[in-house]
Amino acid sequence: MPVLVMKFGGTSVATLDRIRRAAKRVGVEVAKGYDVIVIVSAMSGKTNELVGWVNETSPMYDAREYDAVVSSGENVTAGLMALTLQEMDVPARSWQGWQVPVKTTSAHSSARIEDIPPANIMTKFGEGMRVAVVAGFQGVSPEGRITTLGRGGSDTTAVAFAAAFDAERCDIYTDVDGVYTTDPRVSAKARKLDKIAFEEMLELASLGAKVLQTRSVELAMRYKVKLRVLSSFEEQSxxxxxxxxxxxxxxxxxxxxxxxxxxxxxxxxxVSVADRPGIAAAIFTALSEGGVNVDMIVQNISEEGRTDMTWSCPVDQIKRAEAAIDAAKKSGELNFDDLIADTDVAKVSVVGIGMRSHTGVAAKMFQVLSNEGVNIKVITTSEIKISVLIDRKYMELAVQALHDAFELDKAA
Amino acid sequence: MPVLVMKFGGTSVATLDRIRRAAKRVGVEVAKGYDVIVIVSAMSGKTNELVGWVNETSPMYDAREYDAVVSSGENVTAGLMALTLQEMDVPARSWQGWQVPVKTTSAHSSARIEDIPPANIMTKFGEGMRVAVVAGFQGVSPEGRITTLGRGGSDTTAVAFAAAFDAERCDIYTDVDGVYTTDPRVSAKARKLDKIAFEEMLELASLGAKVLQTRSVELAMRYKVKLRVLSSFEEQSxxxxxxxxxxxxxxxxxxxxxxxxxxxxxxxxxVSVADRPGIAAAIFTALSEGGVNVDMIVQNISEEGRTDMTWSCPVDQIKRAEAAIDAAKKSGELNFDDLIADTDVAKVSVVGIGMRSHTGVAAKMFQVLSNEGVNIKVITTSEIKISVLIDRKYMELAVQALHDAFELDKAA
Incomplete structure (x- = not known):
């Protein structure tokens, strides 16, 4: 029988009632003839509670123990989902990561899945089981210890299972009913997309549209897994x-x-860094080792052997960035006048694979922002995306103006 | 280094503060030179929450899924305890049942421990780890699924580890400071015992003194594990x-x-059961298969081929007992006039290994109760115990009078 993977996020399994509703959706697919692998998250709020306890116990925690504690939330949901399905007379059982096994690297709290041997679950499907409920977000290291994949890891688990079991599709049930042209809370004209390319989704995800976790989209693209994002709170066609x-x-x-x-x-x-070969490497190695996720980078033209280097990063990583740069200065690797942080900025990006064949998208974007009196502070581009850093107070205005200008409220 | 097993119950690990306090006690024993195996329960209330969810989801639940869900509480405490010890610079790590492994039977929800190979943990002790924190109450079946040992199973886990590791002692930390001659809430003269024999503890445990789980005492007796019961809320000598x-x-x-x-x-x-060979077997097989824990049994003298059969059981099992007896009647196995339930009774027992060599204990007990005007409804005896069923309203009076009469407030 063809295999379907269905993933339910934390809000979709937040209560026993919602687990029941999700189980009914699973029952519909089983009735269509699919063998279903269900990937579940922890009931919403549970993971935060566990993470809070770990942080309070040990701020510089041993990630192996963090994983052992935090993975327990998914185990609870997996068992409850299996019981709910059994109550509906659907043959089902739960699997924890180590039972499948979901083999991962030993990089605790941010492990990568290395292999999911399908034999155990396929044997059970062969024996008449119709649903394997798998605790998402977790696996087991070569040392036999429990690992977790990092926040949002359940999406990655789902895609990895879809790839390993050659599933017909991987349905991600969440609290939104799909991917929109932009956040409907910012533009009332936002339109739901019927289809979106992996590359576009990847850019949207990495740019902060929180529908799907970036790694899961990368994985889906690599293994050509058809991903569908849909709401667990609406009747589905x-x-x-x-x-x-x-x-x-x-x-x-x-x-x-x-x-x-x-x-x-x-x-x-x-400001005013001594410019020499390797200076960019010195700066960004220091930031990377300090755990700073640098996004955009701009270097001004060098004057008299000095240059300004500008980058963007998440606002809550400023202190880390300052510490890293400070350390590099003290060790003599860097020589500069000042380090300035501007925390009142936001990033706005237009994304589309159509840019590859259409020119003038950047020019149009800058013109629209200029017409609205929005000053652009930093620009970066990729093949299918243009991003700008602007004052945060103009963010909503910029999004709405760009949504109108590119006529995203209308389907192609 | 000698091994010590320390077990902390749910109230002893109910909050992060209490886990810290328990960890300090562990630190004291490590400083004395012990390698310590710590067995932890779930934070108090957590197991009840999980059991509640399972029951609400599926009243006739699959015990394998029950175990997968309910065991998660202990995993959380084990990880938090390991982190707390690490914060105190004590080398520690957590172990879930399957990681040790704690090998059990496949009798889910009431599995029995079959083997605990000490190799994995001993290797870590050899490498400098000083504390193995083990999630109590759980194990793994030959099929690789998670099992639980039933309520109070963490005591059993602790004793089994003490036996498997040839531990010097097994300390059970709980919310009382030891075993008393009777419940101090019932008799103000209750006295803490410094020592008690396994056999006596077994009778007290099975009679409802909830300090230690019966199975753990049986196991300790069989493997000659020295058990100590003490409070986690007091400074300890x-x-x-x-x-x-x-x-x-x-x-x-x-x-x-x-x-x-x-x-x-x-x-x-x-009332008025048709008396024939095998009638007792028919009744008590039906009750046993119906899940009723029959305790005392009394059969009246048979008259004209009919007899009355009386037994006691936990009051919340009356409905089950009635259903089981009803089914046996319908199937023609039993023929009787009536089934009467008296729910206003309590059991009072005197326990002591000294009874083996002293006569007159029963006579004295009956005399004391008679002096207080307490009517005895059922009597059963064993080598070291005499139990009576009396009206519940006289229970406190009976306990106090017996405590006085046997001078339990005075040490021997």
Missing amino acids: DEAGTLVCAEEEIMESNVVSGIAFSRDEAKMTL | DEAGTLVCAEEEIMESNVVSGIAFSRDEAKMTL
Whole structure:
């Protein structure tokens, strides 16, 4: 029988009633003839509670113990989901990561899945079991200890199972009904997309649209897993939600697919750095080793052997960045006048695979922002995305103006 | 290094503060030179929450899923305890049942421990780890699924580890400071015992004194594990609490060691049963298969081929008992006039290994109760115990009178 993977996030399994509702959706797919692998998150709030306890117990915690504690939330949901399905006369059982086994690296709290041997679960499917409920977000290291994949890891678990079991599709049930051209809370004209390309979804995810975890989209793209994002709170048809798929499967699309934004950005500038070969490497190695996720980077033209280096990073990493740069200065690796942090910035990006074949998207974007009197502080581009850093107070205005200008409220 | 097992119950690890306090006690033993195995329960209330969810989801639950869900509480405490010890610079790590592994039977929800290979933990002790924190109450079946040992199973886990690791002692930390001659809430004269024999503890435990789980005492007796019961809420000396040990280690003791009682008893009488060979077997097989824990049994003298059969059982099992007897009647196995349940009874027992060599204990007990005007409804005796069923309203009076009469407030 064909295999379908269905993943339910924390809000979709937050209560016993919601678990029942999710189980009914699973029952519908079983009735269609699928063998189903259900990936569950912890009931919403549970993981935060566990993480809170760990942090309070040991601020510089041993990640192996963190994983042992935090993974327990998913185990609870998996068992409850299996019991709920059994109550509906659907043959089901739960699996914890180590039981499958979901083999991961030993990088505790941010492990990567290395292998999911399908034999154990396939044997049970062969014996008449119809649903394998798997605790998401967790696995087991070569040393036999429990690992977790990091926040949002349940999406990654789901895609990895879809790849390992050659599933027909991987349905991600969440609290939104699909992927939108932008956040409907910012633009009332936001439109749900029926389809979106992996590459676009990847940019949207990495730019802060929190529908799918970036790693899960990367994995889906690599293994050509058809991903569908849909709401667990609405009656579903086969065409519900948004299908994330290969570019070839999208016949028509707008040049720009969506406008993404991120509120929690900071712009940092290292003023008057002594410019020499390897200086960029020195700065960004220091930041990387300090745990700072640098996003955009701009270097000004060098004058008289000095230059300014600007980058953006999440606003809550400023202190780490300052500490890293300070340490590099003390060790003599860096020589500069000042380090300035601007915390009142936001990032706005237009994303679309259509940009590859259409010119003028950047020019149009800058013109729209200029018409609205929005000053652009930093620009970066990729093949299918243009991002700008602007004053945070203009963020909503910029998103709405760009959404209108690229006519995203209208389907192609 | 000698191994010590320390077990902390749910109230002893109910909050992060209490876990810290327990960890300090562990640190004291590590400083004395012990390698310590710590067995932890779930934070108090957690197991009840999980059991509640399972029951609400599926009243006739699959015990394998029950175990997968309910065992998660202990995993959380184990990780938090390991982190707390690490914060105190004590080398520690957590172990879940399957990681040790704690090999059990497949009798889910009431599994029995079959083997605990010490190799994995001993290797870590050899490498400098000083504390192995083990999630109590759980194990793994031959099929690789998670099992639990039933309520109170963490005591059993602790004793089994003490036996498997040839531990010097097994300290059970709980919310009382030892074993008393009777419940101090019922008799203000109750006295803490310094030592008590395994056999006596077994009778007290099975009679409702909830300090130690019966199975753990049986196991300790079989493997000659020195058990100590003590409070996790008081400063401890080496002589704190009560030592449960072999009879030979107790030099002097009173004839009677303690007065146990159980409030939640019911007396059931099957009136005018057709008496024939095998009738008792028919009745008690039906009750046993119906999940009724029958305690005392009395059969009246048979008259004209009919007899009355009386037994006691926990009061909350009356409905089950009625259903089981009803089914046996319908199937033609039983023929009787009436089934009467008396729910206003309590059981009071005097326990002491001294009874073996002293006569007259029963006579004295009956005399004391008679002097107080307490009517005895059912009597059963064993080598070291005499139990009576009386009206519940006289229970406190009976316990106090017996405690006085056997001079339990005075040490031998």
